[in-house]
Amino acid sequence: MRISWSSIFDALLPVIATLAALAVGAVMLILLGANPLVAYGALLEGAFGSFNALADTIVKATPLLLVGIGICIAFRAGVINIGGEGQMILGGLSSIALGLAFPDAPGILMIPMALLIGFIAGGLWGGIPGYLKARFNVNEILSTIMLNVIAVQLMNLLLRGPLIQPNQKGAAAIPQTARLSAAFDLPRLVPTRLHLGALIAVILAIGVYFFLWRTTIGYRIRAVGLNAAASRYAGIKVNRYIVLSLMLSGAFSGLAGAIQVYGVNHFMITDGSAASFTGSAGFNGIVAALFGQLHPVGTIPASFLFGALLVGANKLQRVVQVPAALITALNGLVVVFVVSSELWRRKNARRRAIKELEEKLAAAAAKEISPQPEGGG
Amino acid sequence: MEDLFTGSVLIGLLASAIRLATPYLYAAIGETFGQRSGVLNLGVDGIMLMGAFSAFYVVFKTGDLVGGVLLAALVGLLMGLLMAFISVTLSAEQGISGIGVYLFGLGMSDLLFQKLINNVQTVSGFPVAPIPLLSEIPVLGPILFRQNVLVYGAYILVPIAWFVLNKTTLGLKIKAVGENPEAADTLGVSVSRIRYFTVSLGGMLSGIAGASLSIALLNVFQFNLTNGLGFIAIALVYFGGWRPTWVLLGSLIFSFVNALQIWVQVVGLPIPSDIAVMTPYILTIVVLVISAQRVRPPSALSKAYERLE
Numbered sequence: 001m002r003i004s005w006s007s008i009f010d011a012l013l014p015v016i017a018t019l020a021a022l023a024v025g026a027v028m029l030i031l032l033g034a035n036p037l038v039a040y041g042a043l044l045e046g047a048f049g050s051f052n053a054l055a056d057t058i059v060k061a062t063p064l065l066l067v068g069i070g071i072c073i074a075f076r077a078g079v080i081n082i083g084g085e086g087q088m089i090l091g092g093l094s095s096i097a098l099g100l101a102f103p104d105a106p107g108i109l110m111i112p113m114a115l116l117i118g119f120i121a122g123g124l125w126g127g128i129p130g131y132l133k134a135r136f137n138v139n140e141i142l143s144t145i146m147l148n149v150i151a152v153q154l155m156n157l158l159l160r161g162p163l164i165q166p167n168q169k170g171a172a173a174i175p176q177t178a179r180l181s182a183a184f185d186l187p188r189l190v191p192t193r194l195h196l197g198a199l200i201a202v203i204l205a206i207g208v209y210f211f212l213w214r215t216t217i218g219y220r221i222r223a224v225g226l227n228a229a230a231s232r233y234a235g236i237k238v239n240r241y242i243v244l245s246l247m248l249s250g251a252f253s254g255l256a257g258a259i260q261v262y263g264v265n266h267f268m269i270t271d272g273s274a275a276s277f278t279g280s281a282g283f284n285g286i287v288a289a290l291f292g293q294l295h296p297v298g299t300i301p302a303s304f305l306f307g308a309l310l311v312g313a314n315k316l317q318r319v320v321q322v323p324a325a326l327i328t329a330l331n332g333l334v335v336v337f338v339v340s341s342e343l344w345r346r347k348n349a350r351r352r353a354i355k356e357l358e359e360k361l362a363a364a365a366a367k368e369i370s371p372q373p374e375g376g377g
Numbered sequence: 378m379e380d381l382f383t384g385s386v387l388i389g390l391l392a393s394a395i396r397l398a399t400p401y402l403y404a405a406i407g408e409t410f411g412q413r414s415g416v417l418n419l420g421v422d423g424i425m426l427m428g429a430f431s432a433f434y435v436v437f438k439t440g441d442l443v444g445g446v447l448l449a450a451l452v453g454l455l456m457g458l459l460m461a462f463i464s465v466t467l468s469a470e471q472g473i474s475g476i477g478v479y480l481f482g483l484g485m486s487d488l489l490f491q492k493l494i495n496n497v498q499t500v501s502g503f504p505v506a507p508i509p510l511l512s513e514i515p516v517l518g519p520i521l522f523r524q525n526v527l528v529y530g531a532y533i534l535v536p537i538a539w540f541v542l543n544k545t546t547l548g549l550k551i552k553a554v555g556e557n558p559e560a561a562d563t564l565g566v567s568v569s570r571i572r573y574f575t576v577s578l579g580g581m582l583s584g585i586a587g588a589s590l591s592i593a594l595l596n597v598f599q600f601n602l603t604n605g606l607g608f609i610a611i612a613l614v615y616f617g618g619w620r621p622t623w624v625l626l627g628s629l630i631f632s633f634v635n636a637l638q639i640w641v642q643v644v645g646l647p648i649p650s651d652i653a654v655m656t657p658y659i660l661t662i663v664v665l666v667i668s669a670q671r672v673r674p675p676s677a678l679s680k681a682y683e684r685l686e
Binding site for chain 2: 028032080082132136137138139141142143145146147148149150153154156157160161273283286287290322323325326327328329330331332333334335336339340342343
């Protein structure tokens, strides 16, 4: 493939879209009476200003990356998974249940088992909308959103009941679990909060890239997403790959939940909302994946960027007194801008295709009417 | 159980089901127009949140209920226009851009709330306005005719929507654009103008849906007040097979289950509240399964229309 200006422009589109969102954010900051330069400066410092800040940014980016690579798989198969929040919760619940059930197990055994069960639980939860779509043609956007709410209630139920910390009793009981055995804590990479989960996520992102672009199953998943009718004609069992892609997507979100429990929180508590556990990573992972152009490797820097925005938002809130909710609003704008910018990518692609065709035609014409070099045409 | 579930309890349940259906009706009827013309607006919940906050803010500061509804409608309209611009003019992927609009509304309403009000306050919202004579009818009176103005508005909206979609040229154009935009375009119907109209209308009604929550039903605002209500409204559009009358039926069933679920908690039946809260959502999934077998969405739903030039 030739590198042209328009393809460079394509690659830069998400960056341009994000800058546009930040520009809108600057206007909002001015309207709220804050100096945008000071605000964004505080954001940068909060995210990158120290070794600890940088580690926190990576810790925050980890669930975004895991959810994001799952999103890449689903979106590449042409299905939209909005269920990351619920799938993370299922991953968290199943993994903590395992860890609490066997508190004396050796960490070297428990950690991989817990992450695996989180992966599986998230996959099963993601498989439900997959099955409903394949079998009953139920819109997966709506079913995943409903399953998010159901997962939250399941979390509340379990944390109030079977999983509650044994000494929490009576009406004033706080719905939280006991702390997991310290032997199960994911190893720290450096003396900060940075844990092994970040490394796992990066390795998996690269692995998913190979899966999607270098294996038959991955090829079929992408084929289904590009053109389901043609894939069916070519003998690909489209429904099977829809279920598979939603299961895998859910599985990575489930793993994100398990890693959140074993790497960061070490216990679970609920205030009745999903965000108290997930930090909205189920949604923000979509933003990161879109920014990474639905490419698992591209999602790595994208997650890092959005992790930085989320960590920096707290500093921004302290310095200029603008609520961190600003970042949620800006994330929404980033999604809107990135998705909208696809228009220019399509236009570019069309222009390139036309140009290529014209060149081919000209070459063919030149061949036919040679030796005259300047044929009409 | 038998002595708990008396006639007056049932009347109370039905009356609250009628009331609780209000936000669903505004949002779902609005979304019906958009989807009938081929645009899936997933940002409804975010628009509702912005509408809910705008209305609440006006009432909190001035006590002007009508002004609150008007601002909510205006904010909803503007967000609808934004969604129309994204999905029609920029022909962006509708499912994902709707989630962007949702996140924007979720964050923005929380930002404004924290900045301008900052703690949970209540306002005195729309009072009950009994309709003379009709409200005196036994059983039906208390259920149907002792509600507030926004509730009545939601139910008046249903026949209007039915009439516009089925008995007017505009309705015909909307449906044509949603079924076969190329053909409609060939016949001289402006696909983008129709879609701009329906999506802005949907946005405006979503804004009012939010207002109905914050200044007519709950009379409060807090972070994520809607708690996914807008998404359920979208599910109800699917359940209703894109027809206003069926959307009404779906909203009523859903709200009745919700009222029942709240009643079960209040009475203290031995059902965990989490399971009670979960039930309407499980029901929604079941309903989605059933309706997906029964009706077919508009052919051009969530497909951007680009003229080949």
